[in-house]
Amino acid sequence: MGVVHRFIGREGAFGWEGKAPEEYVTETAKGASINWLIGPREEAPHFAIRYIEVEPGGHTSLDNHEHEHGVMILKGKGRVLMGQEEVEVGFGDILFVPGSERHRFRNAGDEPFGFLCVIPRL
Amino acid sequence: MGVVHRFIGREGAFGWEGKAPEEYVTETAKGASINWLIGPREEAPHFAIRYIEVEPGGHTSLDNHEHEHGVMILKGKGRVLMGQEEVEVGFGDILFVPGSERHRFRNAGDEPFGFLCVIPRL
Numbered sequence: 001m002g003v004v005h006r007f008i009g010r011e012g013a014f015g016w017e018g019k020a021p022e023e024y025v026t027e028t029a030k031g032a033s034i035n036w037l038i039g040p041r042e043e044a045p046h047f048a049i050r051y052i053e054v055e056p057g058g059h060t061s062l063d064n065h066e067h068e069h070g071v072m073i074l075k076g077k078g079r080v081l082m083g084q085e086e087v088e089v090g091f092g093d094i095l096f097v098p099g100s101e102r103h104r105f106r107n108a109g110d111e112p113f114g115f116l117c118v119i120p121r122l
Numbered sequence: 123m124g125v126v127h128r129f130i131g132r133e134g135a136f137g138w139e140g141k142a143p144e145e146y147v148t149e150t151a152k153g154a155s156i157n158w159l160i161g162p163r164e165e166a167p168h169f170a171i172r173y174i175e176v177e178p179g180g181h182t183s184l185d186n187h188e189h190e191h192g193v194m195i196l197k198g199k200g201r202v203l204m205g206q207e208e209v210e211v212g213f214g215d216i217l218f219v220p221g222s223e224r225h226r227f228r229n230a231g232d233e234p235f236g237f238l239c240v241i242p243r244l
Contacts, residue, residue, distance in 0.1 A: 047242060
């Protein structure tokens with residue numbers, strides 16, 4: 001049978017049974033974690049789905065890489081830099097960040113800002 | 123700049139600005155719709171993200187195809203057949219259906235059952 005990762009609702013943060021978030025450490029990230037929900041461990045051949053959460057006051061790296069992102073906002077409020085523009089986002093908003101476009105996800109509220117982020121298998 | 127599809131919260135159903143769901147018509151599907159949020163129109167080169175919604179009493183096709191699915195449940199309650207087993211799912215649960223595994227998503231509640239479904243570019 002396929003794989004099920006059960007959602008664990010927690011106050012202020014999302015989690016899944018058997019899945020531990022890792023700190024998202026880069027020179028320019030602050031207060032961000034990443035949880036690989038579907039990826040190499042599930043032997044997913046073509047894509048990965050990660051849950052990224054950013055603390056109030058935090059942000060992901062200022063990134064610019066070849067692969068694209070498909071994103072759905074799940075929790076909190078954010079400001080997302082894509083190219084030269086920054087947009088405000090909240091629950092349910094869908095973003096597509098093309099390859100080689102500069103981007104950064106910033107928490108713009110006072111609760112955790114969380115989103116699903118799909119990438120091709122790298 | 124990248125693409126933003128704004129979420130439109132509606133009672134009983136999810137929607138996005140500028141995105142119309144299509145009826146999911148197959149011989150074995152019943153009461154299901156599909157909304158392509160990220161895919162060929164966004165020029166996504168490697169994967170697509172769709173929102174699939176199933177009415178109470180409805181279900182998707184009994185499918186068995188080469189490509190895999192990555193799924194997150196967003197709304198309602200469902201029963202998902204994967205291989206020989208059926209599992210109950212609700213908000214936040216993550217599923218990975220490997221390629222060539224038989225699967226079907228059935229609404230098991232009295233409100234719409236909705237989920238994100240990622241596939242590789244076909």
